[in-house]
Amino acid sequence: MLDKVKASGHRSVVVNEYTNSVIDPEARMLGPVEDGGTIIANTAPGCWGPMITPSLRGGHEVTRPVEVVGARVGDGLVVRIRDITVTSLATASGHDSSPEGFCLGDPYVAARCPQCDTLWPATHIEGIGQDSVRCDACNQPVKPFEIVHGYTVAFDDSRHVGVTLPPAAAETVGHDADHYAALPDGSHQHSVLHYAPADMPATLIRLRPFLGQLGSCPSRALPDSHNAGDFGAFLVGAPHDYSITQAELVEHKTDGHLDIDAVRAGAILVAPVKVNGGGLYLGDMHAGQGDGEIAGHTMDVAGSVTLQVEVLKDYPIDGPVLFPLVEDLPPMARPFSDEEKARGERLANRWGTGPIEPTAPISVIGTAANLNDAIDNGLERAARLLGLSVPEVRNRATVNGAIEIGRAPGVIQVTFLAPLARLDAVGLGDYAREQYGLV
Numbered sequence: 001m002l003d004k005v006k007a008s009g010h011r012s013v014v015v016n017e018y019t020n021s022v023i024d025p026e027a028r029m030l031g032p033v034e035d036g037g038t039i040i041a042n043t044a045p046g047c048w049g050p051m052i053t054p055s056l057r058g059g060h061e062v063t064r065p066v067e068v069v070g071a072r073v074g075d076g077l078v079v080r081i082r083d084i085t086v087t088s089l090a091t092a093s094g095h096d097s098s099p100e101g102f103c104l105g106d107p108y109v110a111a112r113c114p115q116c117d118t119l120w121p122a123t124h125i126e127g128i129g130q131d132s133v134r135c136d137a138c139n140q141p142v143k144p145f146e147i148v149h150g151y152t153v154a155f156d157d158s159r160h161v162g163v164t165l166p167p168a169a170a171e172t173v174g175h176d177a178d179h180y181a182a183l184p185d186g187s188h189q190h191s192v193l194h195y196a197p198a199d200m201p202a203t204l205i206r207l208r209p210f211l212g213q214l215g216s217c218p219s220r221a222l223p224d225s226h227n228a229g230d231f232g233a234f235l236v237g238a239p240h241d242y243s244i245t246q247a248e249l250v251e252h253k254t255d256g257h258l259d260i261d262a263v264r265a266g267a268i269l270v271a272p273v274k275v276n277g278g279g280l281y282l283g284d285m286h287a288g289q290g291d292g293e294i295a296g297h298t299m300d301v302a303g304s305v306t307l308q309v310e311v312l313k314d315y316p317i318d319g320p321v322l323f324p325l326v327e328d329l330p331p332m333a334r335p336f337s338d339e340e341k342a343r344g345e346r347l348a349n350r351w352g353t354g355p356i357e358p359t360a361p362i363s364v365i366g367t368a369a370n371l372n373d374a375i376d377n378g379l380e381r382a383a384r385l386l387g388l389s390v391p392e393v394r395n396r397a398t399v400n401g402a403i404e405i406g407r408a409p410g411v412i413q414v415t416f417l418a419p420l421a422r423l424d425a426v427g428l429g430d431y432a433r434e435q436y437g438l439v
Contacts, residue, residue, distance in 0.1 A: 023223075039066055044184050046212050092152040213227075219251070224257065282305060317364075
């Protein structure tokens with residue numbers, strides 16, 4: 001009986017295991033979850049906690065990937081984000097610098113102790129402040145990252161707003177960091193709340209939670225924060241164990257590290273499948289962020305997430321597609337109202353254009369080492385997905401859409417009203433109809 005259940009997949013899979021910050025296709029996956037099944041996950045904070053935990057090798061702490069029954073290389077995983085709930089009581093963040101001597105080439109991937117020269121050293125906490133993370137072997141402070149200007153923020157009970165704290169309150173939180181961070185039991189990170197930054201007190205902040213990481217397993221082991229074209233570029237020719245070539249990066253990455261604020265409850269994400277079983281993983285929940293994440297980091301939190309996942313056969317591109325909520329679409333990319341359609345039909349009749357082409361919003365993700373190259377990548381993916389020329393995609397994104405910045409230095413969205421017939425041809429039309437109430 002058990003073998004029969006495993007072969008067909010579980011209707012729901014609960015996830016509370018995490019990687020060591022490296023997503024490895026050779027590692028054990030959880031599940032499997034059935035095609036159309038539900039994944040419920042407790043996620044650990046993303047950036048800052050793992051960044052100041054030298055034993056973690058990727059800069060984040062994401063969930064162990066889940067196998068999806070029927071997913072094969074060349075397919076897509078369609079992920080409906082049913083719910084995202086912040087469980088942290090507080091967090092801390094800020095603009096960073098990387099002190100010299102604390103890494104081998106990349107502070108996200110290869111932290112080292114400058115005193116005993118241990119790579120990925122085990123560490124412990126002593127007190128609070130930016131010297132509180134110390135090497136187990138020699139007790140030297142190990143800080144691959146420092147906060148140049150930062151803040152500690154406490155959230156209200158309903159998780160609608162937060163307020164940044166003055167130094168004394170930030171230190172109170174820092175002394176009980178794991179509690180306020182609500183670190184899951186399986187998490188290995190040191191909470192950034194130990195740092196107790198307080199450079200911007202009494203600032204009111206609006207919460208709007210989303211997932212910074214949501215995607216499929218790459219086809220070779222990659223540090224989790226580097227599973228994208230911009231951060232992944234740091235691996236090219238790197239002096240550590242995760243060094244790759246640019247061609248290998250393009251071949252293996254799945255762009256799961258997006259930091260796009262529209263990847264939130266109610267949105268639908270489509271991820272490429274590059275290993276059999278798909279390997280859906282998630283993490284790096286943010287309490288909120290403006291476009292671009294221009295400080296480099298934002299309010300990383302623990303949280304609970306409910307996803308529904310199904311397999312889309314023969315997905316034609318190597319990167320993600322997003323169907324955002326209507327309110328997250330650029331004004332020019334929103335579906336036309338009945339009044340606008342009526343006006344358009346009268347105008348088309350006057351000029352003899354024939355029936356107006358049905359369209360629907362879509363957001364195609366592009367990533368690269370810089371924003372210009374990421375835009376080119378997004379345009380090329382959109383053209384390949386829909387069987388259009390790049391010049392036509394440029395025109396449609398100009399008159400009926402926008403280029404949006406997910407993250408500097410190199411994650412963008414090409415968002416526009418696409419011909420619904422073209423979406424139907426690649427199996428995406430019904431998801432657009434579902435998301436936007438189209439007939």
